[in-house]
Amino acid sequence: MRVGVITFPGTLDDVDAARAVRYAGGEPVALWHADTGLRGVGAVVVPGGFSYGDYLRAGAIAARAPIMTSVIEAAGRGLPVLGICNGFQILCEAGLLPGALVRNAGLHFVCRDQRLHVASADTAWTRDYAVGQEILVPLKSGEGRFVADADTLARLEGEGRVVFRYAGGNPNGSLADIAGIASVDGRVVGLMPHPEHAIDPLFGPSEEGLGLFTSVLRAVAAA
Template identity: 60%
Template sequence: MTARIGVITFPGSLDDRDAQRAIEIAGGEAVALWHGSHDLDGVDALVLPGGFSYGDYLRAGAIAALAPIMAEVKDAAAKGMPILGICNGFQMLVEAHLLPGGLIRNAHQQFVRRDQKLRVENNDTAWTSDFASGQEIVIPLKNADGGYIASESELDRLEGEGLVAFRYLGVNPNGSLRDIAGLTNERGNVVGLMPHPEHAVEPGFGPDTAAAMRSGVDGLSFFTSAIAAVVGAAA
């Protein structure tokens, strides 16, 4: 079977087409979905893409979390569908209470754009199974409201239950507590992170590596992991 992965476009989405392309490169079928719809079109997995949904008014992701299609997203998450939130999509997942904590303005109060080194802390999710635990990867990052926050007790719980999916290495670009770059839910089907894996899936367009400029494709494993999860569940 071919995994059909939906990408939801919100007003202000910037990276929805990039996410669709990443899915296609990974071997899946990308399905464009609209924020105002209640129809997930029978997809097997979902991506909430990056951007500035609804202009980031109120709080980043806060209005998008109340969009009509989010009722279906929440229902799909409860049923175990793989769902990935990238940057603004991560903010939506937090605002919709599908992932814990919050995301606030970067500690230095500046928009940051850089190729960011991460460590894979949990490879037992629908979006990380093609990584090795502890693997170091490089993924582009671009955000203004990427500072992850939570109470100390919540942070301890996340650490203790293995729900930190990715951690910043080398430099903390936005002041996220405990260098948290991404999370998973307890079931492992919902994952959110601030960096942009869809921008590291094709040679010539990704981060620089020792082999060649712009040759990094570490982001591709996010999408191949989800495809494998979907195909495996259907077998």
């Protein structure tokens, strides 16, 4: 299956995301921020980095790039989309996911291997995990604190849309220990930690991040 990986000016982790797609058995397809089409891909990854230098707000400019118009339209038709770190920020800025990512509590950049609790296995990106499972993946962000108003938080909790929570301590002050959330249909997922850096124990803390990429291949094949 072909999985698009978007590159914006300032994207850092597109090569790693493409490698994760290949490890999972998919075919990565490079998408450029100025593209207006998705080249027939079955899913899209919006990777991490510092798109457009994080000017205005992290992800604010990228959310308005031409490629994101196509992503938003395709997501409305059920296309699976994953936003990682800056990609999560972009999805929130684009309105595909609720809430916002703001400066970490303490205002420090956090870079460490982070344990995550899998809170939902009902999304296109987490079906290869089990609820309650813990995975170890890197976290590296300065604006990773998830915030939302009380009604939005209640809706995310009540609808089972919290996908990952930080385990073993909250590294950035995210409300309710939230590390990742999903859209109503479970096809769009955003998370701050980096599963694409945990696909091979030779190059990361574990291979436990690979499940997001194998999950989406199975989800698309079953659709």
